[in-house]
Each structure stands twice: as C-alpha cells, then as structure tokens.
Amino acid sequence: MKADALRGHLDPMILAVVEHEPLHGYAIMEALLERSGGELDLPTGTLYPALRRLERAGYLASEWSTVGGRKRRTYQLTSAGTKMLASGKQEWLTFRAVVEGVLRPGQA
Amino acid sequence: MKADALRGHLDPMILAVVEHEPLHGYAIMEALLERSGGELDLPTGTLYPALRRLERAGYLASEWSTVGGRKRRTYQLTSAGTKMLASGKQEWLTFRAVVEGVLRPGQA
DNA sequence: CTTGATAAGTAGAATGGCTACATGTTGCCT
DNA sequence: AGGCAACATGTAGCCATTCTACTTATCAAG
Numbered sequence: 001m002k003a004d005a006l007r008g009h010l011d012p013m014i015l016a017v018v019e020h021e022p023l024h025g026y027a028i029m030e031a032l033l034e035r036s037g038g039e040l041d042l043p044t045g046t047l048y049p050a051l052r053r054l055e056r057a058g059y060l061a062s063e064w065s066t067v068g069g070r071k072r073r074t075y076q077l078t079s080a081g082t083k084m085l086a087s088g089k090q091e092w093l094t095f096r097a098v099v100e101g102v103l104r105p106g107q108a
Numbered sequence: 109m110k111a112d113a114l115r116g117h118l119d120p121m122i123l124a125v126v127e128h129e130p131l132h133g134y135a136i137m138e139a140l141l142e143r144s145g146g147e148l149d150l151p152t153g154t155l156y157p158a159l160r161r162l163e164r165a166g167y168l169a170s171e172w173s174t175v176g177g178r179k180r181r182t183y184q185l186t187s188a189g190t191k192m193l194a195s196g197k198q199e200w201l202t203f204r205a206v207v208e209g210v211l212r213p214g215q216a
Numbered sequence: 217c218t219t220g221a222t223a224a225g226t227a228g229a230a231t232g233g234c235t236a237c238a239t240g241t242t243g244c245c246t
Numbered sequence: 247a248g249g250c251a252a253c254a255t256g257t258a259g260c261c262a263t264t265c266t267a268c269t270t271a272t273c274a275a276g
Contacts, residue, residue, distance in 0.1 A: 001199060001202055001203055001206065002116045002199060002203075003116070003233075003234070003262090004115055004116055004232075004233045004234070004262080004263090005115065005116035005117060005199070005203055006232090006233070007112060007113065007115030007116060007231085007232065007233070007263090007264095008112060008113035008115065008231095008232085009113060009207055010232085010233080012211060013207065013210040013211060016210055016211050016212065017210065024254080024255095025254070025255065025256095026252095026253060026254050026255080027254095032210060035209045035210045036205075036206040036209050036210055037205070037206075037209060039202065039205075039206045040206055040210065042233090043233085043234065043235075043236095044254090044255075044256075045233080045234065045235070045236080045237090045256085045257080045258095046232085046233050046234065048255060048256055048257085049232085049233085049256085049257085050232085050233085052256090053232090068241085068242075068253095069240095069241055069242070070240090070241060070242080070253065070254055070255095071240095071241095071254070071255075072254070072255090073254090073255075088211075089211055089213045091109065091113075092207060092211060092213055093213060094109055094147065095109055095113055096204065097144075097145070097147075098109065098144040098145070098147045098148055099117055099121065099200060101143045101144050101145060102121040102124055102125065102140060102143045102144055102148065103120060103121060103124050103196075103197055103200055104124065105197045105200055105201060112230095112231070112232090112263075112264045112265070114263090114264070115231090115232090115233090115262090115263065115264070116262095116263085118263085118264080132223080132224090133223075133224065133225090134222060134223050134224080135223095150264095151264085151265065151266075151267095152223090152224075152225075153225085153226080153227090153264080153265065153266070153267080153268090154263085154264055154265065156224060156225055156226085157225085157226085157263085157264090158263085158264085160225095161263090176222095176272080176273075177271090177272050177273070178222065178223055178224095178271085178272060178273080179223070179224070179271090179272095180222095180223070180224085181223090181224075
C-alpha cells in the first residue's frame with residue numbers, strides 16, 4: 001500500500017479502535033495491524049504524534065498507568081471524539097463514493 | 109469532503125478519466141467533477157502541476173493544439189500509464205479493505 | 217465593455233505521514 | 247551471563263503533494 005495514502009484517513013481509524021475500549025499506544029498499533037489483516041503497520045513516529053494531536057484537539061483523553069514496570073498511556077474517546085468518529089465514518093463513505101465514481105474499479 | 113484526503117489517490121483518478129479518450133486539462137477537471145457527482149472540484153493549482161508530474165513520470169503524454177484561438181494541451185495515457193492505472197485500481201481495493209476493516213463503517 | 221466560462225499556468229504555504237533516532241524494561245534463549 | 251525480541255513511549259526533521267492566491271489570455275453573452 002502506498003506510503004501516505006492514509007493522509008486524512010488515519011484519525012478516524014485511530015478513534016475507531018478505541019471506540020469500545022480504551023487502549024494504550026502500542027495496543028492501538030496492534031489493533032490496527034490486526035483489523036487491517038496485517039496491512040497497516042504504523043511506524044511509532046506516525047502513531048504517537050497522531051495520538052498527541054488527537055488529544056490536543058480534544059478527541060481523546062489519556063491517563064498514565066504502570067503495568068509490570070512499564071509505563072502506559074491509555075487513551076479513550078471523549079464525547080467530542082465520538083462525534084468526530086461518526087462524522088469521520090460518514091466522510092469515508094462520501095470519499096469512497098467519489099473515488100469509485102471516478103475510478104470505476106471493477107474494470108481492471 | 110476534507111481538503112487533502114485525496115493524497116495519493118488523485119493520480120489514478122486522473123489517469124482513469126483519460127483512459128478511453130485523450131482530454132485536455134480543463135476537460136479533465138470537468139470530467140472529475142461530473143464523475144464524482146459534483147464533489148471533486150479540483151483547483152487548477154492542483155490539477156495542472158499534477159498533470160505535469162504525471163507526464164514527467166511517463167504515465168501521460170501531451171500535445172498542443174489550438175482550437176478557436178485557445179491553446180489546449182491534450183493528454184493521453186502511455187502504456188506505462190495504463191499499467192499504473194491498473195495497479196492504482198488494485199491498490200485502491202486494498203486501501204478500501206484496510207480502512208473498512210478498521211473503521212467498520214456500517215456502524216454509525 | 218464587462219462579466220463568466222474556457223484554458224493554462226506559477227509561487228509559496230501548509231499539512232501530516234515518514235525515516236531515523238533516543239530511551240528503557242521484561243522475558244526468553246543459549 | 248549475555249544478548250536479542252517484544253513491549254512501550256517519544257522527538258526532530260524530511261518530503262511529497264495538495265492548497266490558496268495570483269497571472270495571462272480568448273470568446274460569447276448581456
């Protein structure tokens with residue numbers, strides 16, 4: 001998959017994986033990897049800054065904990081984040097329709 | 109639709125509209141607008157540089173003509189462009205599967 | 217004779233995902 | 247005991263591409 005085809009689509013994806021349970025950064029990476037069937041192997045230099053950005057923007061809230069000597073920062077959706085996720089899903093559907101309207105991907 | 113969610117997806121879309129008939133820049137803009145149901149209104153500052161980039165990369169070839177006092181540069185797919193378009197369509201399907209695997213967009 | 221559509225372009229800003237680097241722990245393998 | 251893989255978090259700076267804003271020019275309609 002092309003490098004930064006993700007542009008603009010990553011945020012809702014991150015929000016989606018913490019929708020039903022709060023997760024820490026590393027676990028978010030693993031969840032993305034798993035849900036994408038191994039395709040989405042985010043570098044830490046992408047994920048961690050993105051999480052901070054989303055927190056700054058008010059879509060995520062975080063708290064520190066220490067588990068077995070390891071520090072974890074666990075993120076959960078805020079109510080603004082929930083709304084953002086919903087509208088992100090909607091925007092995805094629009095985007096998909098636009099691309100497929102132009103691309104007509106059935107025709108190889 | 110978010111501004112540059114297009115990132116990395118625009119190139120195959122441009123190639124797609126000239127797949128069956130050569131078009132000049134302005135006509136490409138109109139074709140994108142029409143095929144996207146009015147959603148994709150590219151600024152000229154996006155399209156023209158993109159066309160030049162695709163030509164430099166060998167995916168498009170262009171020639172000048174003058175129609176009614178207006179200069180047109182008409183673009184058509186090269187054979188490399190045809191291949192690139194095919195692989196772009198394939199990549200789109202992968203990308204879509206990745207996003208939807210993570211997003212599960214059915215659930216509002 | 218001005219406005220809107222047609223037509224092509226450039227310069228420079230901004231975005232955000234990437235590479236590469238930095239730091240430290242735990243647990244398994246030899 | 248030593249080393250490496252997995253766990254865990256983070257920063258600095260690069261880079262590609264899309265965007266805004268601008269320029270130039272013709273033609274048709276009003």
